[in-house]
Amino acid sequence: MAKKTTQRKIKVDITQFAVPCPRVGSIELYSGYGQVPQLGQEIHQSVQRRRIREVSGYVAEKKMSIEFSRGEYLFVVSGRADGFIETPDCQIEEIKSAFDVESLERKVSGDENHPYVWQLRTYGYIHYKQTGEVPELKMLLVSSRNFKTSEIYFDLDVEEYEAWLALRLAELVEETKIREKLFKKRVEISENLQFPFSSPRPGQTELISSIEEGFAEEKSIVVQAPTGLGKTIGVLYPSLKDSLARGQKVIYVTPKNSQHQVAEEAVDRMQELGATIRPLTITAKSKMCFKAEPICNPQYCEYAQDYYKKIADNDLVNKISKLRSLSQKKLRQLGEEFQVCPFELSVEAIERADVVIADYNYVFSTRSLLGRLQNPLLEPDEKANLVIDEAHNLPSRAQDYFSPSISTRELRQIEEPLLKVAKRFSKRGLALCKEAQDLIEEYRGESRNISIDFDPVFELEKKLREFMAEYLEADIEVQPQDGVLRLTNVWSDFAQALELKGPEFFQTYQKNKIFGEDNETLKVTCCDASAHLNEIYKSFKNVVAFSATLKPFSYSSKLLGFTEESTKCLEFVSPFPKENRKIIVIPQISTKYKERTFSSPRIAEAIEKIMELKSGNYIALFPSFDFMKDVEKHLKQTFYQRLIQQREMKAARVDDFLSFMKNNDHPTLLLAVQGGVFSEGVDFPGDMLIGAFVIGPALPTFDFEREQIRQYYEKSHDKDEAFNYTYVYPAMAKTIQSAGRVIRSESDKGIIVLMDSRFLESTYSETMPQGWFKESPRELVSQKILSDISEFWQSIEKVKGVES
Structure with a gap:
């Protein structure tokens, strides 16, 4: 008697299951592939509540499931139909929302093979198999701008569906076999995975065991x-x-x-x-893209055109899975060979x-x-x-x-690129750009909280989308930083953000000057993204x-x-040994905004006197570029060279600075800002850096928007902690990151000098790492600064002498 084989049960969500077979379609906004954004789910819920009130027998989020047996597998396909109307003529309803609902309607109604259509048919087929009745299928399209709806009806052809089903289940069997091999391989790797160092560093073993305990808990x-x-x-x-x-x-x-x-x-x-x-490694789309602009539009990009069909026809997902390396270079090679988007190809590689x-x-x-x-x-x-x-x-x-914003200055900067596009588009683009600026200027007045009027913003967004569609359909070569695309994208991003709601959001009009030029800004500000982050963790x-x-x-x-x-x-x-570093607080120097003019020469003098004690490279990190420049004017000595961070530095220029400090024997002082490119995520190994001057806590600017955020924290968190949340703690994170540039390995030696009395206050010192002081930050205050630092360097030299 033959032994009965137990089937493996495989659960498949309907959105993963109900796709064209074989795949077809291009990369575009409403392709139907990919996940539903969180905002779309909220719109669904709102529509469902209304439908329950209006339609007798309406059931929202009806669980539907069916099992398909194929060989050694039992596929359990399940999902929740957005709407199910329990009447003699049963109706199943799928709700799809979109910012540009007209485009979605054209796409779905003109494509019988669209994933959304297969999802709806699958719900209908499940009902048919369970009841013997063929239900009415309806797609309810909802505008996320104004909640206007439209309806599209589809038929369920059972014979046609079952022909598709046979192909899809055969696909699933092959996909599952590949996943089983990958699953088994991962488990085997885990069993043999070794920590890659024979002698863990102090604290490393405790860190690993603490994380394992946390996972268990x-x-x-x-x-x-x-x-x-x-x-x-x-x-x-x-x-x-x-x-x-x-x-x-x-x-x-x-x-x-x-x-x-x-x-x-x-x-x-x-x-x-x-x-x-x-x-x-997922590399930014802009760096992977073969085109002048990373526009996922099949009319513009041949690598987006018929992307899903090319992936299926050339079995590219399985080709990727056989590669030892999933490097950017290899993915670009495959993209070029098969004429598919290399960034999307890297997304396909995620599962493997x-x-x-x-x-x-x-x-x-x-x-x-x-x-x-x-x-x-x-x-x-x-x-x-x-x-x-x-x-x-x-x-x-x-x-x-x-927290997107749109400003008149940003729009004025797009005018020059608009002048460079083809004449038949340039004039119209400039007119739309001026219309956008006029819309912002309608709110003119003092900086204040406002409620932005949706309708004109959305109307202009619609005009711009129509304009861009015409532009891309024309026989024009799109250039980098194209004016039409920049204008459309910045306005669309802002317009779509107006859908964000909740106590953590507020809208403002702000007026200021940038480089002497008037600038007016409309902005949506998110004070607190913690609820969103918590949802992601799930x-x-x-x-x-x-x-x-x-x-x-x-x-x-x-x-x-x-x-x-x-x-x-x-x-x-x-x-690392505490003897390798010297931390000093100089409370006599104030870096408060009103006292910076008086303090600047004293800061410059302190930096130079301390640098004279020990030849080498130092970094001075400031709260702002303006303060940095004020101090720089008072530096007098010539025994060292200066490097000065600029407001916008390209990566190559940053590397030039670091290379200079590494290879030059002459003492150097790097002047930079806290929170900038030289204060976080940069290593200065060995003698490349022997001291850091942290010039005050870099408190965020006291401005209209920041004060609104503080008021939010007063209402939603502890009122007494609102100032710390808004100003102190973010500033101290920059301070500690800045101080952390000096000691990066067990052989590094150096000094950290913190200038400002506020570093002694408890709200500031409670953020400092364990080990900076024993009981109080006052332990870091010296009565004889130069003498103490000199003694530190002498002790380092003595240790070197003994070791040699």
């Missing part, structure tokens, strides 16, 4: 650890081992593309010990990668890749792990994603956020979107 983990602990590998290793053991991957995000290298090097270390981990390294915006922004990044492999309840590097940057970065199994500057934890955890009861906060001290 099912808590989010917030880690403050200084440079030198080896926190990148100390966090990535246990996160990866846990994820792979569950057949899943790790998503590792950083605030800047330039910071990907540290994570990539950590993966390289594990690969050197034999771990067959496949990493993937074990570690995905990306910028914050690919997880947390309004245009994220979250649906692809968090999608579980085989086991629906087993999700990926998320690692957040330099996490002190995330709250403000997330707020920025939801897409992952475990979340670890780490940085050198996260104290006080009550502040950072709250703004990062973690709840107190489900979060584990950890602080680790520097593993």
Whole structure:
């Protein structure tokens, strides 16, 4: 008697299941591929509440499920129909929202093979198989601008659907076999994964075990650890081992593309010990794009045209899975060979990668890749792990994603590129640009809170979209920084942000001068993105956020979107000898705004006298460019060279500065700003930097918008903490990052000089890392500054003499 084979149950969501077979379609706004944005879900809920009131027998979010048996697999396809009307003539309703609902309507009504149509047909087929009745199928399209609706009806041809179904199930069988191999491989890698160093650094073992304990307790983990602990590998290793053991991957995000290298090097270390981990770094679309402008429009870009068909016809997803390297270079080669978008090809590679390294915006922004990044492999309840590097940057970065603005200066800067486009478009583009400026100027007056009138903003947005469609359809070569595209995109981004609602949002008109030029701005400001971040975390199994500057934890955890009861906060001290550094606070110098003119010559004098004690490279970090220039005018000595950070520096110029400091034997002083390119995410190894002057806490500017944010914190958080949340804690994060440039390894020696009495106040000192002082920051105040620093350098020289 033949042994009965147990089928493996595979759960598939309807949105993943119901797609054209084989794939067809181009990369474009309403292709139907990809996830529904959060805003779209909120609109759905609003429409559903209205439909329940208006339509008898209307059921929202009706669970529907069906099983399909194919060979060794039982596919359980399930989802929730947006609307189900229980009448004798049953009707199933799918709600789709769009900013430009007219374009969506044209796209769906003209394409019987659209994914949205297959989703609706699948709900209809499930009902047919369960009842024997063929339901009426309706797509309800809703404008996210004004909630106007339109309806499109579709027929369910059972014979046609079952022909598609046979093809789709055959596809799923092959896809599942590939996923099973990948799942098994990940589990095997986890079992053999080794920490890539034979001797962990002090604190590293404790860090790893603490993270493993946090995972076991099912808590989010917030880690403050200084440079030198080896926190990148100390966090990535246990996160990866846990994820792979569950057949899943790790998503590792950083605030800047330039910071990907540290994570990539950590993966390289594990690969050197034999771990067959496949990493993937998501590179910015603008850097991957073959075209002058990264416009995902099949009329403009041949790499977007028929993209999904080319992927299917050439079996590119499986070709990718066989590559040892998923590098930018290789993905661009494949993109060129098969005429497909290399950035979208990197998105296709996400499922097959074990570690995905990306910028914050690919997880947390309004245009994220979250649906692809968090999608579980085989086991629906087993999700990926998320690692957040330099996490002190995330709250403000997330707020920025939801805080768009549009200004008259920005629009005036687009006028010159508009003059360069073809004449038949230039005049009309300039007129629309002037209309946009006029609309902003209608709010003219004092800077204030306002309520922006939606209708004229949306009407202009519609005109611009129609104008751009004509422009792209014309036989014109689009140039970099094209005026028509810039104008349309900046206005559309702003217009769509007007949909953001809630107590954490406010709208303002602001008037100021930039380089002597009047500038008027309309802005939507998000004061607090913590609720959004918390929602994102639900897409992952475990979340670890780490940085050198996260104290006080009550502040950072709250703004990062973690709840107190489900979060584990950890602080680790520097593993390097305290004797290698000297931290001094000079409270006699004030950097308060009103006292800067008086303090500037004293700061310059202090810097030069301290530099005279020990020849080498130093960095002085200021709260602003203007303050930096004021002090620079008072520097008199000629025994050193100066490098001065500019307001906008290209990466190549930054590298030139760093190369100069590394290779030049002459003492150098680098003048820069806190929170800038030289104060975070930059290494000055060895003798490249022996001292840092941190010139006061870089408090954010006291302006109209910042004060509105403070008032929000007064209402929504602790009133007594509102000033600290708005000004003190963000400033001190910059201070500690700046100070952290000096000691980057166990062999580095150097001084850190903090100038301002505020560093002694408890609200400032509570943010300082453990180990800076024992009981009070007053321990860092010297009565004989030059003598103490001189003695420090002498002690360093004595140790060198003994070692040699």
